[in-house]
Amino acid sequence: MAREYDLMPREVPRVETPFRRIVTAIPAPESVATLEKLYRFEPVAMRGQPPVVWHRAEGFQVQDAYGNQWIDWSSGVLIANAGHGRKEIVDAIVEQANSHLLTNYCFPSEIRARLVEKLSEILPDPLKKVFLLTTGSETIECAIKLCRSHGVKAGGRKKHVIVSFEKAFHGRTLGSQQTGGIPGLKEWIVNLDPGFVQVPFPDGFRTLDTSFEGFQRALREQGVEPQNVAGVVLETYQGGSAAFAPPAYMKALRQWCSGHKALLVCDEVQAGFGRCGSLWGFEQYGMVPDLACFGKGISSSLPLAAVAGRPDVMDLHPSGSMTSTHTGNPVCCAAALASIDLVLKENLAENSRRMGDLLHAHLHRLAKRFPQIGNVAGKGLVAGVACVAPGSMKPDADLAFDVVRKCVEKGVLMFSPVGFGGATVKISPPLVITEAAIADSVSALEEAFAEATVAQAVRA
Numbered sequence: 001m002a003r004e005y006d007l008m009p010r011e012v013p014r015v016e017t018p019f020r021r022i023v024t025a026i027p028a029p030e031s032v033a034t035l036e037k038l039y040r041f042e043p044v045a046m047r048g049q050p051p052v053v054w055h056r057a058e059g060f061q062v063q064d065a066y067g068n069q070w071i072d073w074s075s076g077v078l079i080a081n082a083g084h085g086r087k088e089i090v091d092a093i094v095e096q097a098n099s100h101l102l103t104n105y106c107f108p109s110e111i112r113a114r115l116v117e118k119l120s121e122i123l124p125d126p127l128k129k130v131f132l133l134t135t136g137s138e139t140i141e142c143a144i145k146l147c148r149s150h151g152v153k154a155g156g157r158k159k160h161v162i163v164s165f166e167k168a169f170h171g172r173t174l175g176s177q178q179t180g181g182i183p184g185l186k187e188w189i190v191n192l193d194p195g196f197v198q199v200p201f202p203d204g205f206r207t208l209d210t211s212f213e214g215f216q217r218a219l220r221e222q223g224v225e226p227q228n229v230a231g232v233v234l235e236t237y238q239g240g241s242a243a244f245a246p247p248a249y250m251k252a253l254r255q256w257c258s259g260h261k262a263l264l265v266c267d268e269v270q271a272g273f274g275r276c277g278s279l280w281g282f283e284q285y286g287m288v289p290d291l292a293c294f295g296k297g298i299s300s301s302l303p304l305a306a307v308a309g310r311p312d313v314m315d316l317h318p319s320g321s322m323t324s325t326h327t328g329n330p331v332c333c334a335a336a337l338a339s340i341d342l343v344l345k346e347n348l349a350e351n352s353r354r355m356g357d358l359l360h361a362h363l364h365r366l367a368k369r370f371p372q373i374g375n376v377a378g379k380g381l382v383a384g385v386a387c388v389a390p391g392s393m394k395p396d397a398d399l400a401f402d403v404v405r406k407c408v409e410k411g412v413l414m415f416s417p418v419g420f421g422g423a424t425v426k427i428s429p430p431l432v433i434t435e436a437a438i439a440d441s442v443s444a445l446e447e448a449f450a451e452a453t454v455a456q457a458v459r460a
């Protein structure tokens, strides 16, 4: 269970840098009434994040209403790729809202046509047809439906197995959660569908065998015949650790899927729109999936998601049978078009690559200084710093929690630790972050590690 934050304000040292400002106790005493209201009226499950009441968010910074300002290392939850509150996105939203078209369901609209055309234009072959949805989980549900429809058509009813990866996260709905690879999150399902099977993710840290043979062996061990696989679904990088697979593994997987008429699905909900230092995460592997799922950073703001895929697969369901009430909401489409424009015009994938190189160099330096850092993973502006007991692989969730809490108290906003044992400190700032802000935020992280590890040694 994730550790919860205390709502009792803690006195913390004042911070004032060109980017960060902390002038109150944390949580800010005046914000406690709002926090308490949320605790009272929302489910306990919503309590996971640090007690900062967001008031404004612009560029790579977030402010509360009490004078504090953070460098944002969360991007919300990898949403604000083009930056928070960009004027171009706000203007597009306002213009669309003022145009008197706030919704369109599946009725044709010009703005939805513009967005699907744009996505198709910027995606590589064969990802040329696009179905718009609202959340990332829905895109995974849709991908499962397409994989099974395609599989059963190609190989009969036995060809329905969905293979995915251990430790993966694909959402919290029934199908997306079964595609996920974290057993504790699926206990509520009780009667799991045996047609969902997970294999180890070749991260090179928790799974040392990164050869493609490991994939085939895991299927054999679970009694899965390759010809019965309808689809293989993976996060382009694992959100819980920021780990990528080796390109050779992914190329072999691509070939294996083609050879067995299984669809390869990349969940780009986190990885897309420049996050990994390339426009699409799968470019890191030099291959293209049959289906790709997008969400979060597609609009840098309003809720929108998309499945893009091979036209023959996307057209498997007849007219009127793959729909959604809010598919391509006009205001969300306007936000997405404006955000995509910014990502392309400002070459934010390249900024992500350059700033990411700086960030990763800093993190590797920290890993040399602190034996409690067991691994640094990621590419571009996503990184996962795995906290361990020194000299071992044992995850240290308490240390990760303390590091994140201290970072927040120092003016770097992060979400709670993620991943294996809740011990990964995840770093994912908006792609507009600058070199000076990277250096400034890393100095806070370094202080946080120094203080948290000393405190831990004193307790021991």
Ligand code: PMP
Pocket (backbone or CB within 6 Å): 077, 134, 135, 136, 137, 138, 140, 169, 170, 171, 172, 235, 239, 267, 268, 269, 270, 295, 296
């Ligand atoms: N896939 C991945 C890789 C994700 O990170 C998430 C959300 N964290 C989802 C799917 C689910 O998206 P949503 O919360 O929008 O349903």
